[in-house]
Structures are given as structure tokens and as C-alpha cells.
Amino acid sequence: MSGVLDPLRLKAREAKRLLVDGEVSAAELTKVYLDQIAAVEDRVHAYVLVTSDNAAKYSTKIDREMQAMRGPLAGLPVAVKDNMVTEGVTTTCASRILHNYAPVYTATAVRRLWDAHVVMLGKTNLDEFAMGSSTENSGVQVTANPWDLATVPGGSSGGSAAAVAAGEALWALGSDTGGSIRQPAALCGVVGMKPTYGAVSRYGLIAFASSLDQIGPLTRSVYDCALLLRHIVGKDPHDATSVELPFEVELPEGDRLDGLTVGIPGEYLALGIEPGVRARFDETVALVEELGGRCVEISLPHTEYALPAYYIIAPAEASANLARFDGVRYGHRAEGAADLREMYERTRGEGFGAEVKRRIMIGTYALSAGYYDAYYGRAQRVRTMVRRDFARAFEGVDLIVSPTSPTVAFRAGSRTDDPLAMYMSDICTIPANLAGLPALSIPCGLSDGLPVGFQLIGPAFSENRLLGAAHALEGALGFETAPSFRDSSASAVAGEARS
Amino acid sequence: MTAWEPVIGLEMHVELDTETKMFCGCAVTKGDPPNTHTCPVCLAHPGALPVVNQRAVEYATRIALALHCTVPARNVFHRKNYFYPDLPKAYQISQYDEPLAVDGWFEYRVGDETLRCRIDRVHMEEDAAKLVHAGGEAGRIAGSEYSVVDFNRGGTPLIEIVTEPDIPSPAAAREFLQQLRALVIELGVSACSMEEGQIRWDANISVRPAGSDELGTRTELKNMNSFRFLQQALEAELPRQAEVLEAGGRIEQETLHFDPDTGLTTPLRSKEEAHDYRYFPEPDLVPLEMDPAWVEEVRAALPELPAARIERFVTQYGLSRQDASVLGAQRPLAEFYEQVVAQGVDAKPAANWTMGEYLAHLNAAGLEPGHGFVTPERLAKLVALVAEGSISSSAGREVFARMVEDRAEPGEVVETHGLGQISDEAALEELVARVVADNPAQAEQYRGGKQQVLGFFVGQVMKATEGRANPKLVSELLRKALA
Numbered sequence: 003m004s005g006v007l008d009p010l011r012l013k014a015r016e017a018k019r020l021l022v023d024g025e026v027s028a029a030e031l032t033k034v035y036l037d038q039i040a041a042v043e044d045r046v047h048a049y050v051l052v053t054s055d056n057a058a059k060y061s062t063k064i065d066r067e068m069q070a071m072r073g074p075l076a077g078l079p080v081a082v083k084d085n086m087v088t089e090g091v092t093t094t095c096a097s098r099i100l101h102n103y104a105p106v107y108t109a110t111a112v113r114r115l116w117d118a119h120v121v122m123l124g125k126t127n128l129d130e131f132a133m134g135s136s137t138e139n140s141g142v143q144v145t146a147n148p149w150d151l152a153t154v155p156g157g158s159s160g161g162s163a164a165a166v167a168a169g170e171a172l173w174a175l176g177s178d179t180g181g182s183i184r185q186p187a188a189l190c191g192v193v194g195m196k197p198t199y200g201a202v203s204r205y206g207l208i209a210f211a212s213s214l215d216q217i218g219p220l221t222r223s224v225y226d227c228a229l230l231l232r233h234i235v236g237k238d239p240h241d242a243t244s245v246e247l248p249f250e251v252e253l254p255e256g257d258r259l260d261g262l263t264v265g266i267p268g269e270y271l272a273l274g275i276e277p278g279v280r281a282r283f284d285e286t287v288a289l290v291e292e293l294g295g296r297c298v299e300i301s302l303p304h305t306e307y308a309l310p311a312y313y314i315i316a317p318a319e320a321s322a323n324l325a326r327f328d329g330v331r332y333g334h335r336a337e338g339a340a341d342l343r344e345m346y347e348r349t350r351g352e353g354f355g356a357e358v359k360r361r362i363m364i365g366t367y368a369l370s371a372g373y374y375d376a377y378y379g380r381a382q383r384v385r386t387m388v389r390r391d392f393a394r395a396f397e398g399v400d401l402i403v404s405p406t407s408p409t410v411a412f413r414a415g416s417r418t419d420d421p422l423a424m425y426m427s428d429i430c431t432i433p434a435n436l437a438g439l440p441a442l443s444i445p446c447g448l449s450d451g452l453p454v455g456f457q458l459i460g461p462a463f464s465e466n467r468l469l470g471a472a473h474a475l476e477g478a479l480g481f482e483t484a485p486s487f488r489d490s491s492a493s494a495v496a497g498e499a500r501s
Numbered sequence: 502m503t504a505w506e507p508v509i510g511l512e513m514h515v516e517l518d519t520e521t522k523m524f525c526g527c528a529v530t531k532g533d534p535p536n537t538h539t540c541p542v543c544l545a546h547p548g549a550l551p552v553v554n555q556r557a558v559e560y561a562t563r564i565a566l567a568l569h570c571t572v573p574a575r576n577v578f579h580r581k582n583y584f585y586p587d588l589p590k591a592y593q594i595s596q597y598d599e600p601l602a603v604d605g606w607f608e609y610r611v612g613d614e615t616l617r618c619r620i621d622r623v624h625m626e627e628d629a630a631k632l633v634h635a636g637g638e639a640g641r642i643a644g645s646e647y648s649v650v651d652f653n654r655g656g657t658p659l660i661e662i663v664t665e666p667d668i669p670s671p672a673a674a675r676e677f678l679q680q681l682r683a684l685v686i687e688l689g690v691s692a693c694s695m696e697e698g699q700i701r702w703d704a705n706i707s708v709r710p711a712g713s714d715e716l717g718t719r720t721e722l723k724n725m726n727s728f729r730f731l732q733q734a735l736e737a738e739l740p741r742q743a744e745v746l747e748a749g750g751r752i753e754q755e756t757l758h759f760d761p762d763t764g765l766t767t768p769l770r771s772k773e774e775a776h777d778y779r780y781f782p783e784p785d786l787v788p789l790e791m792d793p794a795w796v797e798e799v800r801a802a803l804p805e806l807p808a809a810r811i812e813r814f815v816t817q818y819g820l821s822r823q824d825a826s827v828l829g830a831q832r833p834l835a836e837f838y839e840q841v842v843a844q845g846v847d848a849k850p851a852a853n854w855t856m857g858e859y860l861a862h863l864n865a866a867g868l869e870p871g872h873g874f875v876t877p878e879r880l881a882k883l884v885a886l887v888a889e890g891s892i893s894s895s896a897g898r899e900v901f902a903r904m905v906e907d908r909a910e911p912g913e914v915v916e917t918h919g920l921g922q923i924s925d926e927a928a929l930e931e932l933v934a935r936v937v938a939d940n941p942a943q944a945e946q947y948r949g950g951k952q953q954v955l956g957f958f959v960g961q962v963m964k965a966t967e968g969r970a971n972p973k974l975v976s977e978l979l980r981k982a983l984a
Contacts, residue, residue: 206548212784325591369779
């Protein structure tokens with residue numbers, strides 16, 4: 003049966019039906035993905051670690067003990083971003099400083115999937131400590147975008163997005179601090195969602211910026227997104243900032259947007275959106291109206307301050323969050339230091355990459371005596387204003403839409419020497435993190451053969467509304483993902499479109 | 502020559518006796534093998550998050566309310582950043598500009614005076630782990646070859662109590678700390694064990710011309726854990742500062758070390774090289790909302806505090822403030838005293854015996870009040886024997902000593918040792934007559950109007966009876982015989 007399954011197109015909803023109907027076994031399904039990893043991973047480099055033996059064994063066990071190991075997700079293979087700790091499975095955060103770190107516990111979100119008998123395929127690549135927008139800051143490897151191997155998959159969840167796009171995973175978990183799920187989802191032509199802050203426990207998510215980080219799904223459809231989300235949400239006694247959702251995550255079915263008012267923030271469209279992206283965005287907005295929705299222009303006046311505020315708050319929190327990597331208890335420790343201070347300095351000097359160091363420096367500076375009010379204090383006030391902008395806007399609209407990323411996937415290496423240009427990649431996604439709002443990105447077409455993402459932002463805890471609207475739009479858009487694996491930088495086209 | 506007066510402020514750190522740590526479920530223990538009570542949270546493994554210990558908040562609130570503090574509707578945890586191996590996250594979760602409680606006061610006794618010290622704040626934080634320096638001399642960092650960390654203590658709930666600079670002398674500082682410690686023990690939130698380092702304090706001191714309202718530049722004495730050394734250190738620092746100022750110099754704001762051997766304070770590090778802790782609100786914890794109804798519940802459940810109890814002892818038992826302070830300052834002794842009184846003896850003699858023989862006995866035997874052979878019932882029996890005149894006061898002291906030594910009931914001691922008071926009128930009359938006959942000169946003096954000679958005769962009778970004669974009866978009989 004597995005011979006006819008196309009990992010580039012198979013969705014979790016369908017895979018689940020096949021499993022339940024006995025048309026495919028968990029072991030066969032897992033093998034589909036392990037085979038695809040074997041076929042394309044040397045070009046995509048989505049995984050930091052493929053746990054093929056464990057996956058094969060566990061899926062076989064699920065088949066054998068089907069009665070005991072039931073559940074709505076049982077046997078569905080998943081990829082996990084390598085900044086979520088997994089007991090006994092090396093977790094590196096794509097950093098040299100954790101190259102040998104074997105966690106002693108498992109992140110709550112992952113634990114919930116394990117408890118539901120999901121098969122973990124491996125740990126996916128990311129920008130080191132989730133700091134970046136292209137996955138080029140990984141201390142392990144550079145991941146390629148399956149749509150054009152010469153371009154980046156976005157970041158920081160670039161490994162998870164590329165794995166799903168390349169058929170190397172049925173779906174995946176990512177984390178989103180300033181767009182780290184939505185932007186790579188957009189660039190790789192998959193669905194990616196950042197839930198309301200607090201909806202998913204952060205326990206076991208290696209912290210980048212605690213007040214902004216959220217775990218969420220990267221999937222091949224909105225339905226799958228809802229299905230995965232409903233199994234990772236909920237209050238966790240280990241995370242004081244987590245909350246119980248006041249509702250069940252619904253699996254979306256509708257195809258209309260009647261009665262829905264959608265706001266289009268003028269400020270977002272002034273952010274240097276490239277023409278191809280703008281065209282797909284405008285077409286999708288037109289589609290919203292065709293489906294019965296009403297589009298209105300709105301203003302989010304403090305948008306231009308969101309990016310600078312983010313680049314104070316996130317590094318400030320990161321400077322403290324990453325201070326624990328000191329070589330004392332785990333991870334890398336520099337050899338031969340003469341004293342404590344030298345051990346600290348050399349361990350961290352050797353262990354962290356350039357972007358991580360840059361942000362630690364920025365954050366440390368922003369919190370320093372005499373600068374706190376001018377930087378961190380002011381950034382927090384901006385954050386409050388951004389939040390108020392959204393609150394005011396949501397008095398008049400149900401959802402807000404924008405392009406997810408101002409551009410399609412850019413060429414590897416094209417922004418690595420220009421941090422500011424790289425930071426601009428997240429300009430449309432950062433405000434939702436600052437405000438703690440749920441937002442998702444769906445593919446809405448191609449520009450120059452590369453996927454374009456359409457972002458929907460909702461009020462806090464409007465996950466069902468967001469997923470419902472995204473599902474209706476997805477149906478109307480009819481975007482069928484199938485990357486070509488071409489390499490625009492190579493003379494010969496290396497692509498292998500499995501269809 | 503200017504007269505200088507000191508201005509002293511204190512910060513006291515108290516480890517709370519909660520079952521579990523401040524931000525994780527690990528047990529708070531003493532003396533267990535190193536690193537046996539740790540988890541991803543208190544070892545600061547990647548991804549681990551803190552969760553506030555509700556019981557620690559309750560304990561801290563008890564302290565805050567006992568110190569008459571205001572408990573604001575919310576308080577906020579902050580991160581205090583610095584690198585050190587005993588601090589695994591490289592930040593301590595503490596409180597900064599929105600602490601648990603503010604603006605309280607504490608009254609304490611110094612001699613006959615009651616002083617009031619304003620409390621600036623009470624806040625919650627976590628203790629650091631313990632560093633053990635190996636390979637050198639006597640566990641000191643200097644000269645050690647390497648250091649190891651025991652994380653068992655890391656994350657223990659810690660309370661910091663900060664005073665205003667209201668303390669007028671080194672002796673007052675010592676009294677303040679001792680009485681504050683007694684209060685915390687009373688609240689049942691910490692045993693405040695000195696040996697186990699459950700309480701530590703910092704003192705800051707400045708001097709100013711007597712009568713001035715201005716505050717001078719202060720120096721700090723950090724991490725002290727002996728009341729005596731604190732007082733000595735402050736007593737050494739006071740003239741040092743005065744001398745510097747007399748000579749036209751300037752006090753540097755710095756941290757000092759006190760060497761008990763030399764009795765001198767020396768600079769440890771100056772404020773210029775002090776840490777920039779880069780405090781910012783802890784994003785892993787939400788602000789703590791303090792439900793006013795819950796705060797009132799905690800307040801209502803507070804035990805009777807020493808100041809109130811001392812007051813009650815004065816009014817209820819008619820004790821002097823001095824005696825009430827001795828008996829009422831600490832709950833175990835206060836409870837013992839009240840149990841003695843509850844046996845039906847008079848409050849005042851009960852107080853005298855409790856403060857006198859009983860307290861001396863506790864000190865000599867190294868016992869805590871309420872422990873040992875001398876129960877409230879036994880002491881009450883002794884008090885009653887004296888009160889009803891069966892034995893004299895001096896015999897009573899002997900009965901007490903023998904009761905402890907022989908572990909015998911007071912009544913038995915009186916009997917077996919023949920310590921009963923002689924109130925037999927016929928026997929005493931005979932003795933009185935003999936004493937008068939043996940001392941004719943003194944008898945003459947008395948008859949001649951020198952009343953005070955009576956004392957001499959009483960003394961003679963007591964001597965003859967080894968102190969057992971009923972002195973009242975003896976005086977009576979003597980007056981009759983000498984009339």
C-alpha cells in the first residue's frame with residue numbers, strides 16, 4: 003500500500019484515515035518518510051538528527067499493540083524542531099554549545115504527542131537558538147528550500163518547514179518568537195501557525211525570548227494544523243504562563259467567509275512588499291470577498307516601531323536566558339582555562355555563533371544600568387502601544403490579514419552579511435508576537451516559482467475563527483504543494499519532482 | 502570635637518522551612534548527600550521553567566503582616582543577573598521594584614526602651630547552591646585546587662527583610678536582629694538555625710553629627726551570621742568612620758569585611774566595581790495577584806506575637822514590663838510559664854521561679870523550655886509549697902536543685918531531706934527562749950528601743966534550725982519573748 007503514498011502530497015487527515023481503515027500500517031507510513039529522507043535529505047539538510055531506528059521500532063510496536071496504543075494521532079510521524087528537549091535524544095538547538103547535550107526530560111508539547119503515540123522522525127534544523135530568519139545561523143548545517151535549493155527555507159523553524167515541504171515529514175512542530183514558524187512556512191509553501199501566547203506550554207522549549215516564544219504546528223493543510231494544535235494546547239503545571247484554552251480546538255470544515263470582516267492594515271503594505279508577493283496578496287484578498295467576507299482598510303499606527311522594540315525585548319530576554327550555558331553543568335566546556343572567568347569566556351566564545359553573540363551583546367547593553375529606561379523600558383511601552391493598536395482594530399474587524407513575508411525565499415548568503423536586511427524578513431510577523439496574538443500563514447500561490455504566504459492574525463484565543471477562515475480560503479486557493487527540488491544556482495537541474 | 506552618632510540599616514535573609522523549593526518540586530533538606538535533591542528546574546537545564554511555591558508566598562506573607570507591612574495587590578519577580586557557579590541560571594529570581602510587601606515596622610526592646618524600626622520591604626527570592634572548595638586549607642577559596650557545587654540548597658525559598666536606617670547603635674542592631682529572629686521563629690515559617698545558615702544579614706552603617714537629620718555615606722558589612730560579630734563589627738566601624746570624617750576625609754561607599762581576630766573592618770570591594778545586575782521582570786512568571794481576602798485569612802491565622810504577648814502578660818498577670826519581656830519574648834518559655842500559672846499558683850511567684858531557678862537550670866543543662874524533668878506541674882507544686890509556707894524560699898531553691906538532680910517530686914524531696922518548714926510553736930518557743938537567754942546584751946538593746954536587733958535574733962534562730970524555721974512565726978515569738 004505504501005508504494006502509492008506520495009509524501010509530498012499526503013496530509014495527516016488522509017494518513018489517519020488510511021491507518022484507521024487498516025489500508026496502511028504505522029510502520030509502512032513511517033517508512034514512507036524515512037525513505038523520502040534517504041532520498042532528499044542530502045540536498046535539503048532539514049534534520050539535525052534523524053531517529054530512524056527509534057521511529058521504525060516504535061511504529062512497529064504501535065502496529066503490534068494497536069489495542070493499547072490507540073488514539074487520534076497514533077502512528078502519525080512528526081518532526082520536531084531541535085529546540086525542544088527530548089529525553090535521551092540529543093537536543094542541540096543547532097548550537098556548538100549543546101552539541102553533546104542529552105536532555106533528562108521531555109518538553110510538554112512533545113510529551114503530549116508522544117503520549118498520543120505519534121512517531122518522532124527526528125529533530126529539525128534551526129537558526130542557532132532560534133535566532134534568525136533563514137536557518138543559515140545554524141551551527142550544524144544550512145538547510146535548503148526544496149522549492150529552489152539555492153534559496154533559504156526561512157527561519158528559524160527552517161528545518162521543520164523544509165521537512166514538511168520536502169515530504170520528509172507528515173507534519174512538524176516549530177517555535178515562533180518573531181515569525182519563526184510563519185515566515186519559513188510561507189517561504190516553503192506550507193501552513194504554519196503561532197497560537198495565542200500561553201496556549202501551548204513552553205516547558206522544555208529552550209528559551210530564546212520567553213515573553214514571545216510559542217510552539218506551533220507546521221503542516222500541509224489547515225485541517226492538519228488544527229488537528230496537531232488540539233493535541234498540544236492546554237495548561238501545564240510546569241509553565242506558569244500557560245493557560246487552559248476556554249474552548250476545544252475545532253477541526254475546520256467550512257468553505258465560506260460570510261459575515262466575516264477582515265482588516266487590511268495599510269502600514270503593512272507600506273513595508274517594502276515585493277510586487278509578486280503583493281499581487282498574490284491582492285488576489286487572495288479578492289478571494290476573501292468572493293467567499294462572502296468583507297475587507298476593510300485599517301490602521302495599526304505603531305507598526306513601524308514594532309521591529310525596533312522587538313530587537314530590544316527579544317535580545318534582552320535572550321541575554322539572560324542564554325546565560326545558563328556556562329560550561330558548568332552540561333554542554334560544551336572549554337579546555338584548559340586557568341580560572342573560572344576564563345572558563346566562562348572561552349566556553350561561551352567557542353560555543354556560540356556570531357548572531358547569538360550579537361544578540362546577547364545587544365540585550366546586555368539594553369538592560370544595563372543607565373540604559374534600561376531608554377531601551378528596555380521604552381521598548382516595553384511600544385509593546386503596549388502595539389497591543390492597543392490591535393485591540394482597537396479588533397473592535398471593528400474579526401481578523402487582520404497581510405503578507406506573511408515581504409519577499410519570497412531569498413538566495414542563501416544574500417543577507418548573511420546584513421543583519422538589518424535579515425531582520426526585515428520578520429517585519430509582518432513580529433507584531434503578533436509582541437501582542438501575544440494567534441496568527442497563521444497559508445500558501446496563497448507562487449511568485450517566480452516560489453511560494454507566497456498569506457498571514458491571518460486574530461484576537462487572543464480566536465484560534466477556531468482563524469483556522470476556520472484559513473480553511474475556507476485554502477479550499478478556494480487550491481494551492482497544491484509540490485516543490486521541484488531544483489537548484490537555480492546549479493547548471494544542471496537537480497530537481498526530482500515526485501508525483 | 503564633634504559627637505558622632507551612627508545610623509544603621511539591616512537586611513536580613515531568612516531561608517523558609519517549606520517542604521519544597523521556591524520554584525520547583527524538589528525537597529528542601531539539610532545534611533543529605535550532595536546533589537540528591539535536584540531537577541531540571543533547579544539545575545537550570547535548557548527549557549526548564551520556574552513555578553512559584555504557594556506555601557512560600559504564604560510564609561512570606563505571614564512575615565510581612567507580622568511586620569505591619571502593606572501587601573500590595575500584586576508583586577513582580579525580577580531576574581538579577583550575574584555569573585557564578587552557585588547560580589545555575591546565571592540569574593537569581595528575586596523581587597525588585599514591586600516586592601511582596603512594603604512600609605512596615607517592628608518594635609524591639611533595648612534595655613528599658615522600646616524602639617521602633619521602619620521596615621522598607623519584604624521580598625521573596627531563591628537561595629544559591631553551596632560551593633565547596635576542595636584541596637586547600639579549611640574549605641577556603643583561596644588556595645583551593647578546585648570547587649564543587651552542591652545544588653541541594655539551590656532554589657530554597659528565601660525572604661529578604663530590609664529596614665530603613667533607623668537603628669541607633671550597634672547594641673540596638675544586635676537586639677533588633679535577635680528579636681526579629683524570635684519573631685520569625687514564632688511565626689512557624691523558619692527555625693532560623695544559625696548553625697545551618699538559615700539566617701544571614703547585611704548591615705550598612707554611616708555616621709553623622711549627633712542630632713543631625715542628614716544621612717552620611719554608608720559602608721556595608723555583608724553576609725554575617727553571628728550576632729556578636731555584627732555588634733563588634735559595627736562598634737569597630739563607628740570610630741573608624743568618625744576618625745576619617747574628623748580628619749576631613751570622605752567615607753567611600755564600599756563593602757567591608759570584619760575580622761573577628763583583629764577586630765578591624767577592611768574593604769572587600771568598592772561600589773565602583775560592583776555588579777550591574779541588569780534587573781528586568783521575569784518573563785517566565787506572571788505577576789502575583791494577591792487576593793485581599795486571602796491576605797486577611799493569613800493575617801487572621803497569625804499566632805500571638807511577642808509584643809502582644811508581653812503586653813498581655815503585663816495586664817493579665819500584673820507582671821512588670823521587664824519580667825513580661827523575659828517571659829513573653831519567646832513562645833516556648835511563655836507557654837511553660839502560662840502552664841505553671843494554669844496549675845493554680847499565683848502569677849508573680851510563678852514568674853519569679855520561672856525566670857530564676859528554672860531559666861538558670863535550662864541554661865546550665867542546655868535545655869529548651871518545656872523539656873527535661875521540670876514540667877510545669879512540678880514547678881507549680883514547688884511554688885505552691887513555698888506559697889503555703891510548707892517550705893521557705895531558700896529551702897525551695899534546694900528542693901529545686903534536688904528535684905532536678907534526683908528526678909524526684911518536690912514533695913518527696915521535702916520529706917526525704919527534711920526541708921519542711923518548722924511551724925511547730927512549742928518547739929520554736931523553746932528555741933526562742935534559749936536564744937534570748939544566750940544573748941542578754943542584745944536583749945537589753947532591744948528592750949531599750951533598738952528594734953533592728955530583732956533581725957539578729959531571727960538570724961540566730963534560723964541558724965539553729967538550718968533555715969527551716971518559719972520566719973514569720975519566729976519574729977512573732979521573739980517579740981513576745983523580748984517584751
